[in-house]
Amino acid sequence: MLLFKDRIETKLSFTYQQLFNFLNSTEPVIINFKQKQTSLYLFNFIKAICNQIDLTLLDLDFTNEEVLNLTQKNYEPIVIQKQFIEIQNIEDLKTHLQNSKSILSIFTSGTTGQPKVVEHTVQNLIRNTKIGPKYQGNCWGLAYNPTHIAGVQVLFQALLNGCSLINLFEATRNEVYDSIKLNGITHISATPTFFRLLLPFEQQCENIQNISIGGEKSSEILIENLKKIFPFARINNIYASTEAGSLFASHGVGFKIPNSKKEYIKIEKNEIYVHQTLLGNSKELQNETWFSTGDLIEWINEEEGYFKIISRKNELLNIGGNKVNPAEVEQCLEAIDGIKEAYVYGRPNSVLGTILCCDICCEENISELDIKQQLKEKLQPFKIPRKFYFKTAMEVTRNGKIKRDKNVA
Secondary structure, eight states: OEEEEOOTTTOOEEEHHHHHHHHTSSOOEETTOOOSOHHHHHHHHHHHHHTTOOEEEOOTTOOHHHHHHHHSSOOOOOEEOOOOOOOOSHHHHHHHHHTOOOEEEEEOOOSSSSOOEEEEEHHHHTTTOOOSGGGTTOEEEEOSOTTSHHHHHHHHHHHTTTOEEEEOTTOOHHHHHHHHHHHTOOEEEEOHHHHHTTOSOOOOOTTOOEEEEOSSOOOHHHHHHHHHHSTTOEEEEEEEETTTEEEEEESSSEEOOOGGGTTTEEEETTEEEEEGGGOOBOGGGTTOSEEEEEEEEEEEETTTTEEEEEEEGGGOEEETTEEEOHHHHHHHHHTSTTEEEEEEEEEEETTTEEEEEEEEEEOTTOOHHHHHHHHHTTSOGGGSOSEEEEOSSOOBOTTSSBOOOOOOO
């Protein structure tokens, strides 16, 4: 049975039997694995967890200088050689994964700055994993960075049900569509940035059963477009973080804290806070009873507890004495026909202090004048960007999210 297949250009594929051969071999485990080959990383990852070995998950393309900055040590592979347990079949694999006491050190995505490390137990990472006969036989598109928390949770979801994984991380638009068709992918979990890659809508993918969106704020427009591309898919919008993992979900942009987590998640002054009970271990979190996520909400129906994420607290900009929420401007931009993606940020200006700028991915027949005229109908003048930069693609973090490090206060 197929375990893992890389993108079309490499044509690398591995079966579960090949995994078992590796697990039962004398090949050592590298606890700080760093080679840009996802299949080797996956085999090493599984062998470590089955053998109760702790791992530091470094991005596979980290340079040695980046590792030094993050860990304060020069990179050298740390190798563990010992008598490894034998695993003969998928049931053995599931048992050892579910009972593992390994601790995984995972770096945050660095969306707004320097990545930080958070330690998670395997038990914490699999607490929301759905396991059972109905989940077997699925084929997962691995669209997240496999060393980050969302990617790790996709790995566990697939492995604990004996499913196949098709690598879509950093794939092009055509590679994604071709992989879905050729490999019979049924489930994809990815960022809004990844799914916007598939726009504008041109074709349907009828074999997809489930779409999960996470890692960034989504929008009604994106969800409506995904319903066109994946007409038979159940669409889940997931709220999660590296510090806490997956916390709650919905089928649209509106969320509600589930009853089972009301003791551990609260909203104060329109910001989401998470109790330390749900958090991994991190130096930055040691003295926090309630972790400030920095995510700001707007109530859809406060009486019934429904809200939507509108921005991050540290993204609000002071433009000429007026507070501007970049997410509001981005949403208006992405509602304009032909605009796939927008990133709004502040840039220092010697006269005005800060001016509003925007990076845009759009069709060639849209001009800056057209965009400004449409924005005037929706936004106050100070919320309309002064500078527009047209891009073929957005700069993203290693986890496939828009890199939001340009903002100034």
